[in-house]
Amino acid sequence: MAEAESATAESKQLPILPFLRLGEKDGEDSYLFGSRCKSCGATYLGDRMACSKCCSTDPMDDVRLSDRGELHVFSIVHQSAPGVPTPYVAAIVDLPEGVSVRCNIEGVEPDPKNLEFGMPVEMYTEKVHTDDDGNEIIAFKFRPVNNN
Amino acid sequence: MRDVAIVGVSMIKFGRYPEKAVQELGAQAALLALKDAGVTMNDIELMASGNLYQASAMIGQRILKEIGQTGIPVINVSNACATGSTAFREAYVAVASGQYDAALAVGSEQMGKMGLLGGGGGGGISPEGIVGSGLMPAVFGQAGVEHMRKYGTTQEHFAKIAVKNHKHSMANPYAQYQIETSLEDVMNARVVAWPNTLYMCCPTGDGAAAAVLMSMEKAKQYTTKPIKVAASVLTSDPWTERDLTLPDVSTLTRNASKQAYEEAGLGADDLNVVELHDCFATAELLHYENLGLCADGEAGRMIDEGETSIGGRIPVAPSGGLLSKGHPLGATGVANICEVVWHLRGQAGARQVEGAKVGLAHVIGLGSACTINVLQA
Ligand SMILES: [Zn+2]
Numbered sequence: 001m002a003e004a005e006s007a008t009a010e011s012k013q014l015p016i017l018p019f020l021r022l023g024e025k026d027g028e029d030s031y032l033f034g035s036r037c038k039s040c041g042a043t044y045l046g047d048r049m050a051c052s053k054c055c056s057t058d059p060m061d062d063v064r065l066s067d068r069g070e071l072h073v074f075s076i077v078h079q080s081a082p083g084v085p086t087p088y089v090a091a092i093v094d095l096p097e098g099v100s101v102r103c104n105i106e107g108v109e110p111d112p113k114n115l116e117f118g119m120p121v122e123m124y125t126e127k128v129h130t131d132d133d134g135n136e137i138i139a140f141k142f143r144p145v146n147n148n
Numbered sequence: 149m150r151d152v153a154i155v156g157v158s159m160i161k162f163g164r165y166p167e168k169a170v171q172e173l174g175a176q177a178a179l180l181a182l183k184d185a186g187v188t189m190n191d192i193e194l195m196a197s198g199n200l201y202q203a204s205a206m207i208g209q210r211i212l213k214e215i216g217q218t219g220i221p222v223i224n225v226s227n228a229c230a231t232g233s234t235a236f237r238e239a240y241v242a243v244a245s246g247q248y249d250a251a252l253a254v255g256s257e258q259m260g261k262m263g264l265l266g267g268g269g270g271g272g273i274s275p276e277g278i279v280g281s282g283l284m285p286a287v288f289g290q291a292g293v294e295h296m297r298k299y300g301t302t303q304e305h306f307a308k309i310a311v312k313n314h315k316h317s318m319a320n321p322y323a324q325y326q327i328e329t330s331l332e333d334v335m336n337a338r339v340v341a342w343p344n345t346l347y348m349c350c351p352t353g354d355g356a357a358a359a360v361l362m363s364m365e366k367a368k369q370y371t372t373k374p375i376k377v378a379a380s381v382l383t384s385d386p387w388t389e390r391d392l393t394l395p396d397v398s399t400l401t402r403n404a405s406k407q408a409y410e411e412a413g414l415g416a417d418d419l420n421v422v423e424l425h426d427c428f429a430t431a432e433l434l435h436y437e438n439l440g441l442c443a444d445g446e447a448g449r450m451i452d453e454g455e456t457s458i459g460g461r462i463p464v465a466p467s468g469g470l471l472s473k474g475h476p477l478g479a480t481g482v483a484n485i486c487e488v489v490w491h492l493r494g495q496a497g498a499r500q501v502e503g504a505k506v507g508l509a510h511v512i513g514l515g516s517a518c519t520i521n522v523l524q525a
Contacts, residue, residue: 118422137273141278
């Protein structure tokens, strides 16, 4: 983790992937967004030029995706590319809008016995890096929802 | 389209050849296949060459500079792990169309130690490991977990696949690794991406394989045992629910096998031997169902009961599979075809599937491409 460093006038916060929309003002939530095909209803992460399900090229509806979803499947990665810390939980989470997202599951020991298919998870964001220009790179991650 | 036959095949032992250039590996395999067919480069009218890591380097032409610059058309192909089998299919289509009577397909690769993990991202920070994983080990781990979720399959089922394939490899001198492993060895090996342990992942390496194809009419002038290409199919991944997030390796394989069985006028029950894309043990189990070797949800039982071992109902990966034989990306698809041809000719030595008449070679390239070739003695 890079050293804590607050964003200055020149530096800013940047999302690690384009379908993460960061809150523009203090107190505004960051969220994942998607596009929904007006013809067939297929939902995608981020912006789209066309629908790969029905081939429609009509402009799509912008959809704010839920912060909560369900764990579909996962793997525990013990060996990865150079510089990637292991082990960690690599997962696919289904969101209620009908789209799934690839993510890390944090907040649990990376062991299959701690993970249940369909378990509720929630998204949060976190600074993961500061680039050479001083910009803060913000990533989204998921963690189990603590049932009340 | 007219009937096409395989007249010559070859592969070199997969492994590491740092002292050689990739075109030398390809040239070696090509010469062996030409010799097996009883022809020379002067008889070849078209060449299709598959190579992934050096896709922009005209490897096909480089191979011809080693073995014969006859001025014929050369097609260089890259299609992820389906690179070699796509090159084979290009050669097949060229002959089947009637435009050429004899074609050469070569697959070659030199991976060094780079492997399937590759490097990190370009400039800036890579999302790998922060926002899940797009690398093969995690993808095929998750694909296996999806089968567990659906059918209650266990890690032990997947481990048994590795035990079977490593056992098969003991009779294959072309395999990169010939190491028998017990179930305990496989289960207790270090985890790469759960549920796959080290022995459930294919090794990386270098290698080459080649095939000579001819119109059936011409083939009969060269051999009394032409192997008919009863079907040669290539599909890409259609839209499915999660394909953009977790590559769906099943649907395009199901589409390809359906097309292939129709094209061949044969069914899964007619198969005597199968080489499929066991890049990870989890993948092989999924493909039992995708290829129709068993009903959905039956793959775990199939491996439990030994149906896919040599001597079983439908032997899968008698070569040892990618898990033992190795997976030099561009060479893999042609090598799978080579292995099936050897069985159909009765030339597979100690690992021979007795009386094999019909075989299937399947390859998946993630991103995705699937090839299926059904071959018939
Ligand atoms: Zn659509």
